[in-house]
Amino acid sequence: xxxxxxxxxxxxxxxxxxxxRKATSLKERLVARRHxxxxxxxxxxxxxLAIEAGHTVGLIGANGSxxxxxxxxxxxxxxxxxxxxxARGRIAxxxxxxxxxxxxxxxxxxxxxxASLLGLTRRETDRLFDSIVDFAELGESIDxxxxxxxxxxxxxxxxxxxxxxxxxxxxxxxxxxVGDEAFARKCLGQISQFQTEGRTILFVxxxxxxxxxxxxxxxxxxxxxxxxxxxxxxxxxTLRGLLGTDRNPADDAGTPGLTIGGITVAGEAxxxxxxxxxxxxxxxxxxxxxxxxxxVGSCHELAAVVMGAGxxxxxxxxxxxxxxxxxxxxxxTVDFVTECPPVHGGFxxxxxxxxxxxxxxxxxxxxxTFWVRTxxxxxxxxxxxxxxxxxxxx
Amino acid sequence: xxxxxxxxxRARTQTRVRWExxxxxxxxxxxxKYQGSALxxxxxxxxxxxxxxxxxxxxxxxxxxxxxxxxxxxxxxxLVWNAFAGAVGAATGAVVGNAGxxxxxxxxxxxxxxxxxxxxxxxxxxxxxxxxxxxxxxGYTHLLSPHLLLAVPALGVAMLFTVALCFLVSxxxxxxxxxxxxxxxxxxxxxxxNPIVYSVALVREHLHGGWLYDLYxxxxxxxVVTAMQxxxxxxxxxLPGGQGALADPGxxxxxxxxxxxxLISGALLLLGMRVYARLxxxxxxxx
Ligand SMILES: Nc1ncnc2c1ncn2[C@@H]1O[C@H](COP(=O)(O)OP(=O)(O)O)[C@@H](O)[C@H]1O
Ligand SMILES: [Mg+2]
Numbered sequence: 210x211x212x213x214x215x216x217x218x219x220x221x222x223x224x225x226x227x228x229x230r231k232a233t234s235l236k237e238r239l240v241a242r243r244h245x246x247x248x249x250x251x252x253x254x255x256x257x258l259a260i261e262a263g264h265t266v267g268l269i270g271a272n273g274s275x276x277x278x279x280x281x282x283x284x285x286x287x288x289x290x291x292x293x294x295x296a297r298g299r300i301a302x303x304x305x306x307x308x309x310x311x312x313x314x315x316x317x318x319x320x321x322x323x324a325s326l327l328g329l330t331r332r333e334t335d336r337l338f339d340s341i342v343d344f345a346e347l348g349e350s351i352d353x354x355x356x357x358x359x360x361x362x363x364x365x366x367x368x369x370x371x372x373x374x375x376x377x378x379x380x381x382x383x384x385x386x387v388g389d390e391a392f393a394r395k396c397l398g399q400i401s402q403f404q405t406e407g408r409t410i411l412f413v414x415x416x417x418x419x420x421x422x423x424x425x426x427x428x429x430x431x432x433x434x435x436x437x438x439x440x441x442x443x444x445x446x447t448l449r450g451l452l453g454t455d456r457n458p459a460d461d462a463g464t465p466g467l468t469i470g471g472i473t474v475a476g477e478a479x480x481x482x483x484x485x486x487x488x489x490x491x492x493x494x495x496x497x498x499x500x501x502x503x504x505v506g507s508c509h510e511l512a513a514v515v516m517g518a519g520x521x522x523x524x525x526x527x528x529x530x531x532x533x534x535x536x537x538x539x540x541x542t543v544d545f546v547t548e549c550p551p552v553h554g555g556f557x558x559x560x561x562x563x564x565x566x567x568x569x570x571x572x573x574x575x576x577x578t579f580w581v582r583t584x585x586x587x588x589x590x591x592x593x594x595x596x597x598x599x600x601x602x603x
Numbered sequence: 604x605x606x607x608x609x610x611x612x613r614a615r616t617q618t619r620v621r622w623e624x625x626x627x628x629x630x631x632x633x634x635x636k637y638q639g640s641a642l643x644x645x646x647x648x649x650x651x652x653x654x655x656x657x658x659x660x661x662x663x664x665x666x667x668x669x670x671x672x673x674x675x676x677x678x679x680x681x682l683v684w685n686a687f688a689g690a691v692g693a694a695t696g697a698v699v700g701n702a703g704x705x706x707x708x709x710x711x712x713x714x715x716x717x718x719x720x721x722x723x724x725x726x727x728x729x730x731x732x733x734x735x736x737x738x739x740x741x742g743y744t745h746l747l748s749p750h751l752l753l754a755v756p757a758l759g760v761a762m763l764f765t766v767a768l769c770f771l772v773s774x775x776x777x778x779x780x781x782x783x784x785x786x787x788x789x790x791x792x793x794x795x796x797n798p799i800v801y802s803v804a805l806v807r808e809h810l811h812g813g814w815l816y817d818l819y820x821x822x823x824x825x826x827v828v829t830a831m832q833x834x835x836x837x838x839x840x841x842l843p844g845g846q847g848a849l850a851d852p853g854x855x856x857x858x859x860x861x862x863x864x865x866l867i868s869g870a871l872l873l874l875g876m877r878v879y880a881r882l883x884x885x886x887x888x889x890x
C-alpha cells in the first residue's frame with residue numbers, strides 16, 4: 210500500500226441477506242434454504258476509496274445509501290462480501306456514542322470499561338482519565354451511575370473516551386447530530402484539532418454546510434455506489450441535486466399563466482447541458498418559459514441568479530423587454546451568453562420573473578448543478594496576494 | 604528497536620489488553636449483579652443451600668439412598684456441575700445479549716463467551732471455599748487425604764470442557780436461536796445423567812460395568828464429578844446394594860477418565876474456537 214494512504218477500500222461490496230421474515234430458528238433456516246426466500250441485497254457495490262493520511266473526507270448520501278455500512282466495513286466490524294480493506298494505524302470509530310456503557314455502573318467504571326473495549330490498557334486509561342472527565346465536563350458526576358446522566362452528559366462521555374484513544378484514523382457517523390449546540394461545537398473543535406495534528410478523518414454528516422467547510426474532500430454514496438468523489442462543494446451540490454433539495458417547490462409557485470420550463474447551462478446556446486467549466490470558458494444559460502397572453506404585459510424583467518454553496522448569489526444576469534425580452538405570448542427561449550468568470554465551486558441557477566413594480570410573478574430553480582474549477586487556493590475566487598511573514602522570538 | 608521487537612511488543616500489549624478487557628467485563632458483571640444488594644455474594648450460596656435441603660430430604664429421607672453425610676456428597680459434585688451449567692447457560696446469550704456492542708464497536712470478540720466462564724469461576728471458587736470451611740468446621744476430615752489432589756486435574760478438565768462448549772453455543776446461538784432451548788434441555792438432562800444426586804454405583808450396576816460404562820464416561824463431566832467426589836467427599840461407604848458409593852477407591856481410574864475427558868474437551872475446544880472464529884466474522888451482520 211502506498212505510504213501516504215491511511216485507509217483504503219478496494220472494490221468493496223457488501224451483501225446482506227434480506228429475509229422476508231427474519232429466519233433465525235433452525236427450522237425456518239432449513240425451510241428458507243429450500244425455498245430460497247432470501248433475496249440478496251447489496252448495501253455497497255464495488256466501492257473503491259483511498260484516503261490519504263491527514264485528510265478529512267466527508268461521506269454524504271441519502272438515508273439508506275450505505276454510509277454506515279461503509280464505515281462499519283472500514284472499521285472492521287462488518288466483513289466485506291468482496292473486496293479488501295487496508296488501514297494503516299489505529300482506527301477509532303464513533304458509530305454510536307456511549308455504545309457499551311452500562312447504566313448501572315458509574316461514569317468512572319464505564320470509562321475504564323469502554324477504554325479497555327477500545328484497546329487501552331489500564332495504565333493508559335489512568336493517565337488519560339482526568340483529561341477525559343475534563344473533556345466530558347462531568348466533574349463530580351463521574352462517580353454517579355450513568356443511568357442518571359442526561360443525554361448530553363452521556364454523549365459527551367462517549368465522545369471523550371473515543372477521542373482519547375489516540376486514533377490515527379477517526380470514523381465518525383452522524384454523532385454530531387445527537388447533542389446540543391455546545392456539544393457539536395466541542396466535537397468540531399476536537400475534529401479541527403485532529404486535523405492540525407495530521408490525523409485522518411472520515412465523517413458522515415447530514416449537515417452539508419459543515420462538509421463544505423471542514424472537509425478537503427467529499428464522497429457521495431448513492432444506493433451503495435460512489436457517484437462522486439472530489440471537491441466537497443461539488444459533492445454537496447451533487448447530493449442536493451440528487452435529493453431534489455435544490456428545487457424549492459415554494460419558489461415554483463407563481464402566476465398561473467407563467468411556467469418556467471427549463472434552465473440549462475451549456476457551453477454554447479442550444480447545446481446539451483454541460484456540468485464542468487474552467488474560468489474563461491464560453492457559457493450559455495438557456496431559460497425556456499411559457500407565457501400566456503394575460504401575463505405577457507406584466508413580464509417586465511427576467512433574472513438568472515447564479516448561486517454558490519448555501520444559496521449565495523454569485524452573479525446575476527437580467528433582461529427587460531427593452532433589452533430583448535419577447536413581448537408576445539407563447540414559448541420563449543432566452544439565452545444568456547457569457548464567459549464563465551474565474552470562480553471556484555459548484556453552482557446552480559435560480560430564475561425570477563418580475564413585473565414593473567418589482568414583484569415576483571414567477572420563479573424557479575434549476576435542477577442542474579455545474580462546477581467551475583479555477584485557481585489553486587480553493588476559495589470561491591482566486592485573489593492574488595503577497596506574503597510577508599516574520600517570526601518574533603519570545 | 605528492531606522491527607521484530609516492535610511487532611513482539613505490540614503483540615504483547617495486545618494480549619495484555621485482551622486479558623484486561625476480560626477481567627474488566629467479569630468485574631462489570633459481578634458489580635452489576637451485586638450492586639445495591641446488602642448481602643451481596645452471600646446470595647450465591649442460597650442456590651446450593653436450597654438444593655442441599657431439597658435433595659437431602661428427597662434422597663436421604665424419602666428414597667433412602669444410604670449415603671452418609673449426603674449433603675457433603677451432593678455438594679462435592681453439585682458445585683462443579685453448577686459452575687459448568689451456569690457458564691454454558693450464560694454463554695449461550697453472551698453474543699446475542701451484547702448485540703449493541705458487537706454491532707457498533709470493534710473489539711476482540713473472543714472475550715464474550717469467556718466472560719461468563721470467569722464470572723461463574725469466581726462464584727465456584729468462593730462456594731468451594733465455603734464448603735471446605737464448613738466441612739472442616741464440622742469435623743468432616745475425609746477430604747484431608749492425597750485424593751484431594753484429584754481436584755486439580757478435575758477442575759482443569761472442567762474448565763477445558765466449559766470453555767469449549769461456551770465458544771460453541773455462543774456462536775451457534777447467533778445463527779440458530781434454537782440453540783438456547785437445546786442447551787437448556789441438555790443441561791437439565793445433564794444434571795440427572797451425571798452422578799450428582801445419586802451414586803455412580805447405580806450406573807455401573809445398570810450398565811454392568813462393561814463397554815457401555817466406558818461409553819458413559821465419554822461425557823467429560825462424569826469424570827469430573829466423580830473425581831471431585833473422591834477428592835472432597837473422600838470416603839467410600841458401602842451402599843445397601845453392596846457397592847461403594849465412589850466410582851473407585853484409587854486414583855488411576857479417575858486419572859484415566861479425566862485423561863480421556865481432557866482429550867475430548869481439547870478436541871471440542873479446537874472445534875469450538877474454529878466455529879467461533881468462522882461465525883464471529885458475521886456476528887455484526889446477523890444480530
Ligand atoms: N445487518 C443488516 N442486514 C440487512 N440489511 C441491512 C443491514 N444493515 C444495513 N442494512 C441495509 O443496508 C442499507 C444501507 O444502510 P446504511 O449503511 O445504514 O445506510 P445509511 O447509513 O447511509 O443511512 C439500508 O437499506 C439498510 O436497510
Ligand atoms: Mg447511517
